Amino acid sequence: MVVEIACDESGSEGEKLVGGVTDVFAHASVGLSLAAATDCVARVRDRIRSPAQEYKANHLLRDKHRGALVWLLGESGPMHGEAFVVLVDKTLFLVSRMVGLLTGDDSRAAVLNTGGPAAFGQQRWAAFLESFNSVVRVRTRRGDQVTIDSFFQDLDYLLRFRVDDQVRSILAEMSGGRQRIENYRTSIAVDPTVVSTVDPMVSSIVRTVTHWSGGEPVEIVHDEQLSFTETRIAQLKRLCAGRLAGLRLVDSRDDARVQVADFLAGVARRIASEEHNGRGDPELIALLRPYVVG
Numbered sequence: 001m002v003v004e005i006a007c008d009e010s011g012s013e014g015e016k017l018v019g020g021v022t023d024v025f026a027h028a029s030v031g032l033s034l035a036a037a038t039d040c041v042a043r044v045r046d047r048i049r050s051p052a053q054e055y056k057a058n059h060l061l062r063d064k065h066r067g068a069l070v071w072l073l074g075e076s077g078p079m080h081g082e083a084f085v086v087l088v089d090k091t092l093f094l095v096s097r098m099v100g101l102l103t104g105d106d107s108r109a110a111v112l113n114t115g116g117p118a119a120f121g122q123q124r125w126a127a128f129l130e131s132f133n134s135v136v137r138v139r140t141r142r143g144d145q146v147t148i149d150s151f152f153q154d155l156d157y158l159l160r161f162r163v164d165d166q167v168r169s170i171l172a173e174m175s176g177g178r179q180r181i182e183n184y185r186t187s188i189a190v191d192p193t194v195v196s197t198v199d200p201m202v203s204s205i206v207r208t209v210t211h212w213s214g215g216e217p218v219e220i221v222h223d224e225q226l227s228f229t230e231t232r233i234a235q236l237k238r239l240c241a242g243r244l245a246g247l248r249l250v251d252s253r254d255d256a257r258v259q260v261a262d263f264l265a266g267v268a269r270r271i272a273s274e275e276h277n278g279r280g281d282p283e284l285i286a287l288l289r290p291y292v293v294g
Contacts, residue, residue, distance in 0.1 A: 026088070085265065108170050131151045
């Protein structure tokens with residue numbers, strides 16, 4: 001038997017994790033049948049009654065359609081028990097990758113994620129993270145001047161500040177990780193199949209397959225994504241250790257299951273982002289929680 005699920009994402013900016021448009025990445029998956037998903041989309045349309053040809057999460061997030069959103073996420077809604085969403089705080093994800101790559105242990109990432117901006121100020125800390133983000137990208141941007149040397153110069157500059165002992169200890173240990181980052185850059189240069197350490201899509205797919213597998217192989221039907229090349233799909237199959245049977249790309253307008261996944265990804269990202277920025281909605285957070293497992 002093969003478990004077939006439909007997926008979509010919201011907030012993807014590839015390997016760019018700071019200084020972008022969104023601060024949260026969401027990847028949603030649903031196990032609804034095509035008939036159940038078609039009925040779900042029809043019922044959303046009936047509740048919202050917009051003339052739009054294709055409904056998106058933004059329709060559900062409007063205040064006047066809150067009732068439809070509460071129904072969709074609630075226990076009486078069609079997704080309850082049939083959907084899963086991975087939420088990624090992009091900044092924390094990047095800090096975790098940075099600490100892990102440079103020290104071999106990312107367990108103190110949360111400490112640095114909180115202590116970094118407190119110690120150096122939000123703007124200076126964001127610039128430092130952008131420096132790391134740039135130097136480890138598999139796909140470098142045109143005109144990008146960030147080098148390994150310049151990143152470690154930025155790190156040395158932060159170490160001149162008198163800051164919290166925990167923050168200083170982590171940064172000091174990171175400063176000894178030059179060989180690790182050089183090895184990573186070398187692997188990117190010589191092997192085009194290397195998986196990016198800063199692309200949240202990869203880890204989200206792996207977590208999604210793990211959630212749905214239950215010992216059976218998983219077939220993914222996913223909204224079209226340029227990043228899902230044949231090489232990337234082969235990488236994902238390898239990372240999923242045989243549990244990913246295949247990944248098929250479709251236009252969301254042609255598969256109601258993907259439209260439902262789009263609804264969940266979009267509303268989950270917005271709810272999580274609002275909470276992240278101190279504007280959380282307690283009712284919506286409580287409704288979303290059952291879909292965020294683990």
